[in-house]
Amino acid sequence: MIDVKKLKFDEKGLIPAVVVDAVSKKVLTLxxxxxxxxxxxxxEGRTCFWSRSRNELWRKGETSGNVQRVVSIxxxxxxxxxxxxxxxxxxACHTGExxxxxxPVFQSETLHEFSLQALMTLIEGRKKQKTExxxxxxxxxxxxxxxxxxxxxxCTEVIIxxxxxxxxxxxxxxxxxxxxTLVLMIQAGISLEDIHKELASRHVIDKKxxxxxxxx
Numbered sequence: 001m002i003d004v005k006k007l008k009f010d011e012k013g014l015i016p017a018v019v020v021d022a023v024s025k026k027v028l029t030l031x032x033x034x035x036x037x038x039x040x041x042x043x044e045g046r047t048c049f050w051s052r053s054r055n056e057l058w059r060k061g062e063t064s065g066n067v068q069r070v071v072s073i074x075x076x077x078x079x080x081x082x083x084x085x086x087x088x089x090x091x092a093c094h095t096g097e098x099x100x101x102x103x104p105v106f107q108s109e110t111l112h113e114f115s116l117q118a119l120m121t122l123i124e125g126r127k128k129q130k131t132e133x134x135x136x137x138x139x140x141x142x143x144x145x146x147x148x149x150x151x152x153x154x155c156t157e158v159i160i161x162x163x164x165x166x167x168x169x170x171x172x173x174x175x176x177x178x179x180x181t182l183v184l185m186i187q188a189g190i191s192l193e194d195i196h197k198e199l200a201s202r203h204v205i206d207k208k209x210x211x212x213x214x215x216x
Contacts, residue, residue, distance in 0.1 A: 008080040009034065014050060017082040019092065021099075022071045023196045024117045028092035029100040031060075033082065038073075045070050047086060066090030116182070117192055124186050139183050147187055150180045 009015050014032040021028055031049040033041065037057055040048040044059075047068040051058040061067035068086035075082055093100040126136035139147050154177040161169040185191070 002075060002079075004038065006079050007038075007075060007082075008078065010080075014052070015080060015082060017047075017049065017084050019047065019068065019084045019086055022085050022087050023193050024115065026099050026117075027101055028068075028086070028088060028098075038082075041070060041084070042073070047084060061089065064090065064094075066092070068092070119179075120182055120186065120192060123182055127186055136183060139180075140187065144187060147180065147184050151177065151184060154180050 007015060013034045015034075015038070017031050017033050019028045019031060020026065031047075032052060033048070034050045037048040037050050040057070040059070047060040047070060049058045049060065050056075067089045068084075069089065071085040071087060073082055073084050091098050093102070095102075123136055126134050127140045130141070131137050139150065154173060157173040158170065158177055161173045185195075
């Protein structure tokens with residue numbers, strides 16, 4: 001960990017803080033901190049900024065309830081800007097949007113951004129709005145038993161490919177299994193955040209076990 005005294009605040013005593021969702025990795029907002037708000041953020045474990053418009057400290061969520069729990073804070077190579085990784089409890093934007101960055105300016109015709117959350121959103125859309133000819137819609141129409149059957153089949157395909165030590169085929173089959181698992185998650189009302197929290201809790205337990213073994 002670096003000494004916070006190394007951080008370079010501007011002539012107004014501020015440093016930009018890019019806030020990122022720990023799960024989706026989306027940029028939620030760009031805010032500013034001064035030494036006091038940074039200190040409060042680290043002490044309380046929730047974001048606190050300096051409001052340039054109101055000229056006062058601003059704890060995110062103090063009126064809306066949309067608190068941001070801080071996972072980590074990292075400075076850039078010049079020590080003059082921060083990335084704050086958070087677990088948001090509600091929208092980041094005052095408009096009610098998940099992120100303040102929701103106004104498209106440009107989209108490449110050949111390059112496309114991909115994320116599991118975006119795929120989850122697409123799958124969820126296929127459930128809510130039936131799309132003729134969509135395989136995803138077909139799975140939801142057939143119901144849970146069909147979805148579970150496909151997951152069982154894809155598990156077998158993964159095992160066969162891995163046993164054959166065929167990396168390309170294993171990647172292909174794991175992708176199929178992942179897709180069908182996401183379909184099951186939507187069917188069961190399970191979010192990526194639910195899985196993230198469960199894995200994170202196991203990581204903490206695993207660290208404790210390792211530490212205990214090291215001290216013995």
